[in-house]
Amino acid sequence: MKSKKNMLLFFLAIGIAAIGRATPLEDGKSIFMTRCAACHNVNKVLTGPALAGIEEKRSLDWIFKFVHSSQSLVKSGDKEAIEIFEQFNKIPMPDHPDLTEENIKNILAYIKSETKTGEASVAPFPKPGKKPSNAKPLSADNYGFFAAYFFSVAALISALLFAVRIKSYERNKEEEKLSAS
Ligand code: HEC
Known part of the structure:
Protein backbone atom coordinates (compact mmCIF):
# COMPACT_ATOMS: atom_id res chain seq x y z
CA MET A 1 0.00 0.00 0.00
CA LYS A 2 2.73 2.37 1.01
CA SER A 3 4.82 1.59 -2.06
CA LYS A 4 1.81 2.16 -4.32
CA LYS A 5 1.36 5.59 -2.85
CA ASN A 6 5.04 6.32 -3.37
CA MET A 7 4.79 5.21 -6.98
CA LEU A 8 1.88 7.56 -7.50
CA LEU A 9 3.79 10.47 -5.99
CA PHE A 10 6.78 9.59 -8.16
CA PHE A 11 4.77 9.73 -11.37
CA LEU A 12 3.02 12.89 -10.26
CA ALA A 13 6.41 14.52 -9.69
CA ILE A 14 7.60 13.47 -13.16
CA GLY A 15 4.41 14.86 -14.66
CA ILE A 16 4.81 18.20 -12.92
CA ALA A 17 8.47 18.38 -13.89
CA ALA A 18 7.55 17.69 -17.53
CA ILE A 19 4.90 20.41 -17.55
CA GLY A 20 7.16 22.91 -15.78
CA GLU A 119 7.85 36.88 -49.51
CA ALA A 120 5.78 36.59 -46.34
CA SER A 121 6.65 40.10 -45.22
CA VAL A 122 5.59 41.58 -48.54
CA ALA A 123 2.01 40.33 -48.72
CA PRO A 124 0.01 37.45 -47.26
CA PHE A 125 -1.14 36.45 -50.75
CA PRO A 126 0.58 36.56 -54.16
CA LYS A 127 -1.24 39.49 -55.77
CA PRO A 128 -3.13 42.24 -53.99
CA GLY A 129 -6.86 41.81 -54.43
CA LYS A 130 -6.44 38.29 -55.69
CA LYS A 131 -6.87 36.22 -52.59
CA PRO A 132 -7.03 32.56 -53.59
CA SER A 133 -10.38 31.02 -52.76
CA ASN A 134 -10.65 28.13 -50.37
CA ALA A 135 -13.68 26.70 -52.15
CA LYS A 136 -13.06 23.57 -54.21
CA PRO A 137 -14.94 23.29 -57.48
CA LEU A 138 -17.49 20.47 -57.44
CA SER A 139 -16.29 17.48 -59.41
CA ALA A 140 -17.64 14.02 -60.08
CA ASP A 141 -15.00 12.40 -57.89
CA ASN A 142 -15.99 14.39 -54.84
CA TYR A 143 -17.43 11.25 -53.24
CA GLY A 144 -17.87 12.84 -49.84
CA PHE A 145 -20.14 15.49 -51.25
CA PHE A 146 -22.28 13.08 -53.29
CA ALA A 147 -22.59 10.62 -50.41
CA ALA A 148 -23.82 13.42 -48.14
CA TYR A 149 -26.13 14.67 -50.90
CA PHE A 150 -27.77 11.30 -51.55
CA PHE A 151 -28.01 10.59 -47.87
CA SER A 152 -29.88 13.80 -47.19
CA VAL A 153 -32.21 13.27 -50.16
CA ALA A 154 -32.93 9.73 -48.96
CA ALA A 155 -33.57 11.01 -45.45
CA LEU A 156 -35.99 13.62 -46.80
CA ILE A 157 -37.90 11.05 -48.89
CA SER A 158 -38.24 8.63 -46.01
CA ALA A 159 -39.41 11.43 -43.72
CA LEU A 160 -42.10 12.33 -46.28
CA LEU A 161 -43.17 8.70 -46.66
CA PHE A 162 -43.38 8.41 -42.91
CA ALA A 163 -45.55 11.53 -42.68
CA VAL A 164 -47.88 10.15 -45.38
CA ARG A 165 -48.14 6.84 -43.48
CA ILE A 166 -49.12 8.63 -40.28
CA LYS A 167 -51.73 10.66 -42.12
CA SER A 168 -53.34 7.60 -43.71
CA TYR A 169 -53.23 5.76 -40.40
CA GLU A 170 -55.07 8.67 -38.74
CA ARG A 171 -57.60 8.73 -41.53
CA ASN A 172 -58.21 4.99 -41.17
CA LYS A 173 -58.76 5.42 -37.45
CA GLU A 174 -61.27 8.18 -38.02
CA GLU A 175 -63.13 6.13 -40.60
CA GLU A 176 -63.24 3.20 -38.18
CA LYS A 177 -64.60 5.49 -35.49
CA LEU A 178 -67.26 6.85 -37.84
CA SER A 179 -68.40 3.42 -38.98
CA ALA A 180 -68.48 2.17 -35.40
CA SER A 181 -70.75 4.92 -34.18
C1 HEC B 1 20.33 48.40 -24.28
C2 HEC B 1 20.06 47.89 -25.59
C3 HEC B 1 20.40 46.46 -25.94
C4 HEC B 1 20.05 45.31 -25.31
C5 HEC B 1 19.20 45.15 -24.04
C6 HEC B 1 20.57 44.22 -26.09
N1 HEC B 1 21.24 44.70 -27.19
FE1 HEC B 1 22.16 43.61 -28.63
N2 HEC B 1 22.82 45.30 -29.51
C7 HEC B 1 22.52 46.60 -29.10
C8 HEC B 1 23.21 47.55 -29.96
C9 HEC B 1 23.13 49.05 -29.86
C10 HEC B 1 23.92 46.79 -30.92
C11 HEC B 1 24.82 47.30 -32.05
C12 HEC B 1 26.28 47.05 -31.69
C13 HEC B 1 26.76 47.96 -30.63
O1 HEC B 1 26.37 49.12 -30.59
O2 HEC B 1 27.58 47.51 -29.81
C14 HEC B 1 23.64 45.37 -30.59
C15 HEC B 1 24.17 44.31 -31.33
C16 HEC B 1 23.85 42.98 -31.11
C17 HEC B 1 24.32 41.88 -31.91
C18 HEC B 1 25.21 41.96 -33.13
C19 HEC B 1 24.36 42.22 -34.34
C20 HEC B 1 25.09 42.18 -35.64
O3 HEC B 1 24.44 42.48 -36.63
O4 HEC B 1 26.27 41.84 -35.65
C21 HEC B 1 23.80 40.74 -31.37
C22 HEC B 1 23.99 39.32 -31.86
C23 HEC B 1 22.99 41.14 -30.24
N3 HEC B 1 23.04 42.51 -30.11
C24 HEC B 1 22.28 40.26 -29.45
C25 HEC B 1 21.60 40.64 -28.30
C26 HEC B 1 20.95 39.70 -27.41
C27 HEC B 1 20.88 38.19 -27.64
C28 HEC B 1 20.42 40.43 -26.39
C29 HEC B 1 19.67 39.89 -25.18
C30 HEC B 1 20.31 38.89 -24.39
C31 HEC B 1 20.75 41.83 -26.63
N4 HEC B 1 21.46 41.91 -27.79
C32 HEC B 1 20.38 42.87 -25.80
C33 HEC B 1 21.72 46.95 -28.05
C34 HEC B 1 21.17 46.07 -27.13
Missing part, protein backbone atom coordinates in the same frame (compact mmCIF):
# COMPACT_ATOMS: atom_id res chain seq x y z
CA ARG A 21 10.10 22.38 -18.13
CA ALA A 22 10.19 24.95 -20.90
CA THR A 23 11.10 23.83 -24.40
CA PRO A 24 14.26 25.41 -25.91
CA LEU A 25 12.08 27.71 -28.00
CA GLU A 26 10.08 28.88 -24.99
CA ASP A 27 13.29 29.42 -23.02
CA GLY A 28 14.74 31.45 -25.89
CA LYS A 29 11.57 33.47 -26.24
CA SER A 30 11.35 34.34 -22.56
CA ILE A 31 15.02 35.41 -22.39
CA PHE A 32 14.65 37.43 -25.58
CA MET A 33 11.50 39.15 -24.31
CA THR A 34 12.96 40.08 -20.94
CA ARG A 35 16.54 40.91 -21.87
CA CYS A 36 16.84 41.76 -25.55
CA ALA A 37 13.45 43.01 -26.81
CA ALA A 38 13.97 46.50 -25.31
CA CYS A 39 16.58 47.13 -28.00
CA HIS A 40 16.10 44.36 -30.55
CA ASN A 41 13.39 43.08 -32.80
CA VAL A 42 13.90 40.08 -35.06
CA ASN A 43 12.74 41.80 -38.22
CA LYS A 44 13.06 45.52 -37.47
CA VAL A 45 15.94 47.83 -36.55
CA LEU A 46 15.35 49.39 -33.14
CA THR A 47 18.11 50.74 -30.88
CA GLY A 48 20.03 47.66 -31.93
CA PRO A 49 20.11 45.87 -35.28
CA ALA A 50 17.41 43.49 -36.48
CA LEU A 51 18.59 40.01 -35.55
CA ALA A 52 17.04 37.99 -38.40
CA GLY A 53 19.74 36.03 -40.21
CA ILE A 54 22.36 36.69 -37.52
CA GLU A 55 23.49 33.05 -37.64
CA GLU A 56 24.36 33.38 -41.31
CA LYS A 57 26.10 36.70 -40.73
CA ARG A 58 28.24 35.82 -37.68
CA SER A 59 29.86 32.69 -36.27
CA LEU A 60 28.30 31.04 -33.23
CA ASP A 61 31.47 31.71 -31.26
CA TRP A 62 31.38 35.40 -32.17
CA ILE A 63 27.73 35.66 -31.07
CA PHE A 64 28.54 34.02 -27.70
CA LYS A 65 31.39 36.48 -27.10
CA PHE A 66 29.42 39.50 -28.26
CA VAL A 67 26.40 38.71 -26.05
CA HIS A 68 28.60 37.99 -23.06
CA SER A 69 30.57 41.23 -23.44
CA SER A 70 30.32 43.21 -26.65
CA GLN A 71 32.68 45.92 -25.44
CA SER A 72 35.44 43.40 -24.69
CA LEU A 73 35.16 42.28 -28.29
CA VAL A 74 35.25 45.88 -29.53
CA LYS A 75 38.28 46.67 -27.39
CA SER A 76 40.05 43.53 -28.52
CA GLY A 77 40.00 45.03 -32.02
CA ASP A 78 37.47 42.63 -33.57
CA LYS A 79 36.65 44.17 -36.95
CA GLU A 80 33.03 43.04 -37.12
CA ALA A 81 32.29 44.18 -33.58
CA ILE A 82 33.84 47.62 -34.14
CA GLU A 83 31.95 48.01 -37.41
CA ILE A 84 28.51 47.26 -35.95
CA PHE A 85 29.31 49.34 -32.83
CA GLU A 86 30.13 52.37 -34.96
CA GLN A 87 27.19 51.76 -37.26
CA PHE A 88 24.89 51.96 -34.24
CA ASN A 89 26.22 55.30 -33.01
CA LYS A 90 28.57 53.72 -30.48
CA ILE A 91 25.74 52.71 -28.19
CA PRO A 92 27.33 49.99 -26.08
CA MET A 93 25.23 46.86 -25.78
CA PRO A 94 24.98 45.79 -22.11
CA ASP A 95 26.86 42.63 -21.13
CA HIS A 96 25.01 39.40 -20.42
CA PRO A 97 27.79 37.29 -18.91
CA ASP A 98 25.39 34.97 -17.07
CA LEU A 99 23.76 33.61 -20.23
CA THR A 100 25.02 30.11 -21.01
CA GLU A 101 25.80 28.96 -24.54
CA GLU A 102 22.64 26.85 -24.25
CA ASN A 103 20.61 30.00 -23.42
CA ILE A 104 22.06 31.86 -26.40
CA LYS A 105 21.41 28.90 -28.71
CA ASN A 106 17.80 28.95 -27.54
CA ILE A 107 17.58 32.68 -28.25
CA LEU A 108 18.92 31.99 -31.75
CA ALA A 109 16.31 29.27 -32.23
CA TYR A 110 13.63 31.76 -31.22
CA ILE A 111 15.05 34.37 -33.64
CA LYS A 112 14.93 31.79 -36.41
CA SER A 113 11.32 30.91 -35.64
CA GLU A 114 10.34 34.59 -35.76
CA THR A 115 12.25 35.40 -38.93
CA LYS A 116 9.95 36.50 -41.70
CA THR A 117 10.92 35.30 -45.15
CA GLY A 118 11.05 37.99 -47.82
Whole structure:
Protein backbone atom coordinates (compact mmCIF):
# COMPACT_ATOMS: atom_id res chain seq x y z
CA MET A 1 0.00 0.00 0.00
CA LYS A 2 2.73 2.37 1.01
CA SER A 3 4.82 1.59 -2.06
CA LYS A 4 1.81 2.16 -4.32
CA LYS A 5 1.36 5.59 -2.85
CA ASN A 6 5.04 6.32 -3.37
CA MET A 7 4.79 5.21 -6.98
CA LEU A 8 1.88 7.56 -7.50
CA LEU A 9 3.79 10.47 -5.99
CA PHE A 10 6.78 9.59 -8.16
CA PHE A 11 4.77 9.73 -11.37
CA LEU A 12 3.02 12.89 -10.26
CA ALA A 13 6.41 14.52 -9.69
CA ILE A 14 7.60 13.47 -13.16
CA GLY A 15 4.41 14.86 -14.66
CA ILE A 16 4.81 18.20 -12.92
CA ALA A 17 8.47 18.38 -13.89
CA ALA A 18 7.55 17.69 -17.53
CA ILE A 19 4.90 20.41 -17.55
CA GLY A 20 7.16 22.91 -15.78
CA ARG A 21 10.10 22.38 -18.13
CA ALA A 22 10.19 24.95 -20.90
CA THR A 23 11.10 23.83 -24.40
CA PRO A 24 14.26 25.41 -25.91
CA LEU A 25 12.08 27.71 -28.00
CA GLU A 26 10.08 28.88 -24.99
CA ASP A 27 13.29 29.42 -23.02
CA GLY A 28 14.74 31.45 -25.89
CA LYS A 29 11.57 33.47 -26.24
CA SER A 30 11.35 34.34 -22.56
CA ILE A 31 15.02 35.41 -22.39
CA PHE A 32 14.65 37.43 -25.58
CA MET A 33 11.50 39.15 -24.31
CA THR A 34 12.96 40.08 -20.94
CA ARG A 35 16.54 40.91 -21.87
CA CYS A 36 16.84 41.76 -25.55
CA ALA A 37 13.45 43.01 -26.81
CA ALA A 38 13.97 46.50 -25.31
CA CYS A 39 16.58 47.13 -28.00
CA HIS A 40 16.10 44.36 -30.55
CA ASN A 41 13.39 43.08 -32.80
CA VAL A 42 13.90 40.08 -35.06
CA ASN A 43 12.74 41.80 -38.22
CA LYS A 44 13.06 45.52 -37.47
CA VAL A 45 15.94 47.83 -36.55
CA LEU A 46 15.35 49.39 -33.14
CA THR A 47 18.11 50.74 -30.88
CA GLY A 48 20.03 47.66 -31.93
CA PRO A 49 20.11 45.87 -35.28
CA ALA A 50 17.41 43.49 -36.48
CA LEU A 51 18.59 40.01 -35.55
CA ALA A 52 17.04 37.99 -38.40
CA GLY A 53 19.74 36.03 -40.21
CA ILE A 54 22.36 36.69 -37.52
CA GLU A 55 23.49 33.05 -37.64
CA GLU A 56 24.36 33.38 -41.31
CA LYS A 57 26.10 36.70 -40.73
CA ARG A 58 28.24 35.82 -37.68
CA SER A 59 29.86 32.69 -36.27
CA LEU A 60 28.30 31.04 -33.23
CA ASP A 61 31.47 31.71 -31.26
CA TRP A 62 31.38 35.40 -32.17
CA ILE A 63 27.73 35.66 -31.07
CA PHE A 64 28.54 34.02 -27.70
CA LYS A 65 31.39 36.48 -27.10
CA PHE A 66 29.42 39.50 -28.26
CA VAL A 67 26.40 38.71 -26.05
CA HIS A 68 28.60 37.99 -23.06
CA SER A 69 30.57 41.23 -23.44
CA SER A 70 30.32 43.21 -26.65
CA GLN A 71 32.68 45.92 -25.44
CA SER A 72 35.44 43.40 -24.69
CA LEU A 73 35.16 42.28 -28.29
CA VAL A 74 35.25 45.88 -29.53
CA LYS A 75 38.28 46.67 -27.39
CA SER A 76 40.05 43.53 -28.52
CA GLY A 77 40.00 45.03 -32.02
CA ASP A 78 37.47 42.63 -33.57
CA LYS A 79 36.65 44.17 -36.95
CA GLU A 80 33.03 43.04 -37.12
CA ALA A 81 32.29 44.18 -33.58
CA ILE A 82 33.84 47.62 -34.14
CA GLU A 83 31.95 48.01 -37.41
CA ILE A 84 28.51 47.26 -35.95
CA PHE A 85 29.31 49.34 -32.83
CA GLU A 86 30.13 52.37 -34.96
CA GLN A 87 27.19 51.76 -37.26
CA PHE A 88 24.89 51.96 -34.24
CA ASN A 89 26.22 55.30 -33.01
CA LYS A 90 28.57 53.72 -30.48
CA ILE A 91 25.74 52.71 -28.19
CA PRO A 92 27.33 49.99 -26.08
CA MET A 93 25.23 46.86 -25.78
CA PRO A 94 24.98 45.79 -22.11
CA ASP A 95 26.86 42.63 -21.13
CA HIS A 96 25.01 39.40 -20.42
CA PRO A 97 27.79 37.29 -18.91
CA ASP A 98 25.39 34.97 -17.07
CA LEU A 99 23.76 33.61 -20.23
CA THR A 100 25.02 30.11 -21.01
CA GLU A 101 25.80 28.96 -24.54
CA GLU A 102 22.64 26.85 -24.25
CA ASN A 103 20.61 30.00 -23.42
CA ILE A 104 22.06 31.86 -26.40
CA LYS A 105 21.41 28.90 -28.71
CA ASN A 106 17.80 28.95 -27.54
CA ILE A 107 17.58 32.68 -28.25
CA LEU A 108 18.92 31.99 -31.75
CA ALA A 109 16.31 29.27 -32.23
CA TYR A 110 13.63 31.76 -31.22
CA ILE A 111 15.05 34.37 -33.64
CA LYS A 112 14.93 31.79 -36.41
CA SER A 113 11.32 30.91 -35.64
CA GLU A 114 10.34 34.59 -35.76
CA THR A 115 12.25 35.40 -38.93
CA LYS A 116 9.95 36.50 -41.70
CA THR A 117 10.92 35.30 -45.15
CA GLY A 118 11.05 37.99 -47.82
CA GLU A 119 7.85 36.88 -49.51
CA ALA A 120 5.78 36.59 -46.34
CA SER A 121 6.65 40.10 -45.22
CA VAL A 122 5.59 41.58 -48.54
CA ALA A 123 2.01 40.33 -48.72
CA PRO A 124 0.01 37.45 -47.26
CA PHE A 125 -1.14 36.45 -50.75
CA PRO A 126 0.58 36.56 -54.16
CA LYS A 127 -1.24 39.49 -55.77
CA PRO A 128 -3.13 42.24 -53.99
CA GLY A 129 -6.86 41.81 -54.43
CA LYS A 130 -6.44 38.29 -55.69
CA LYS A 131 -6.87 36.22 -52.59
CA PRO A 132 -7.03 32.56 -53.59
CA SER A 133 -10.38 31.02 -52.76
CA ASN A 134 -10.65 28.13 -50.37
CA ALA A 135 -13.68 26.70 -52.15
CA LYS A 136 -13.06 23.57 -54.21
CA PRO A 137 -14.94 23.29 -57.48
CA LEU A 138 -17.49 20.47 -57.44
CA SER A 139 -16.29 17.48 -59.41
CA ALA A 140 -17.64 14.02 -60.08
CA ASP A 141 -15.00 12.40 -57.89
CA ASN A 142 -15.99 14.39 -54.84
CA TYR A 143 -17.43 11.25 -53.24
CA GLY A 144 -17.87 12.84 -49.84
CA PHE A 145 -20.14 15.49 -51.25
CA PHE A 146 -22.28 13.08 -53.29
CA ALA A 147 -22.59 10.62 -50.41
CA ALA A 148 -23.82 13.42 -48.14
CA TYR A 149 -26.13 14.67 -50.90
CA PHE A 150 -27.77 11.30 -51.55
CA PHE A 151 -28.01 10.59 -47.87
CA SER A 152 -29.88 13.80 -47.19
CA VAL A 153 -32.21 13.27 -50.16
CA ALA A 154 -32.93 9.73 -48.96
CA ALA A 155 -33.57 11.01 -45.45
CA LEU A 156 -35.99 13.62 -46.80
CA ILE A 157 -37.90 11.05 -48.89
CA SER A 158 -38.24 8.63 -46.01
CA ALA A 159 -39.41 11.43 -43.72
CA LEU A 160 -42.10 12.33 -46.28
CA LEU A 161 -43.17 8.70 -46.66
CA PHE A 162 -43.38 8.41 -42.91
CA ALA A 163 -45.55 11.53 -42.68
CA VAL A 164 -47.88 10.15 -45.38
CA ARG A 165 -48.14 6.84 -43.48
CA ILE A 166 -49.12 8.63 -40.28
CA LYS A 167 -51.73 10.66 -42.12
CA SER A 168 -53.34 7.60 -43.71
CA TYR A 169 -53.23 5.76 -40.40
CA GLU A 170 -55.07 8.67 -38.74
CA ARG A 171 -57.60 8.73 -41.53
CA ASN A 172 -58.21 4.99 -41.17
CA LYS A 173 -58.76 5.42 -37.45
CA GLU A 174 -61.27 8.18 -38.02
CA GLU A 175 -63.13 6.13 -40.60
CA GLU A 176 -63.24 3.20 -38.18
CA LYS A 177 -64.60 5.49 -35.49
CA LEU A 178 -67.26 6.85 -37.84
CA SER A 179 -68.40 3.42 -38.98
CA ALA A 180 -68.48 2.17 -35.40
CA SER A 181 -70.75 4.92 -34.18
C1 HEC B 1 20.33 48.40 -24.28
C2 HEC B 1 20.06 47.89 -25.59
C3 HEC B 1 20.40 46.46 -25.94
C4 HEC B 1 20.05 45.31 -25.31
C5 HEC B 1 19.20 45.15 -24.04
C6 HEC B 1 20.57 44.22 -26.09
N1 HEC B 1 21.24 44.70 -27.19
FE1 HEC B 1 22.16 43.61 -28.63
N2 HEC B 1 22.82 45.30 -29.51
C7 HEC B 1 22.52 46.60 -29.10
C8 HEC B 1 23.21 47.55 -29.96
C9 HEC B 1 23.13 49.05 -29.86
C10 HEC B 1 23.92 46.79 -30.92
C11 HEC B 1 24.82 47.30 -32.05
C12 HEC B 1 26.28 47.05 -31.69
C13 HEC B 1 26.76 47.96 -30.63
O1 HEC B 1 26.37 49.12 -30.59
O2 HEC B 1 27.58 47.51 -29.81
C14 HEC B 1 23.64 45.37 -30.59
C15 HEC B 1 24.17 44.31 -31.33
C16 HEC B 1 23.85 42.98 -31.11
C17 HEC B 1 24.32 41.88 -31.91
C18 HEC B 1 25.21 41.96 -33.13
C19 HEC B 1 24.36 42.22 -34.34
C20 HEC B 1 25.09 42.18 -35.64
O3 HEC B 1 24.44 42.48 -36.63
O4 HEC B 1 26.27 41.84 -35.65
C21 HEC B 1 23.80 40.74 -31.37
C22 HEC B 1 23.99 39.32 -31.86
C23 HEC B 1 22.99 41.14 -30.24
N3 HEC B 1 23.04 42.51 -30.11
C24 HEC B 1 22.28 40.26 -29.45
C25 HEC B 1 21.60 40.64 -28.30
C26 HEC B 1 20.95 39.70 -27.41
C27 HEC B 1 20.88 38.19 -27.64
C28 HEC B 1 20.42 40.43 -26.39
C29 HEC B 1 19.67 39.89 -25.18
C30 HEC B 1 20.31 38.89 -24.39
C31 HEC B 1 20.75 41.83 -26.63
N4 HEC B 1 21.46 41.91 -27.79
C32 HEC B 1 20.38 42.87 -25.80
C33 HEC B 1 21.72 46.95 -28.05
C34 HEC B 1 21.17 46.07 -27.13
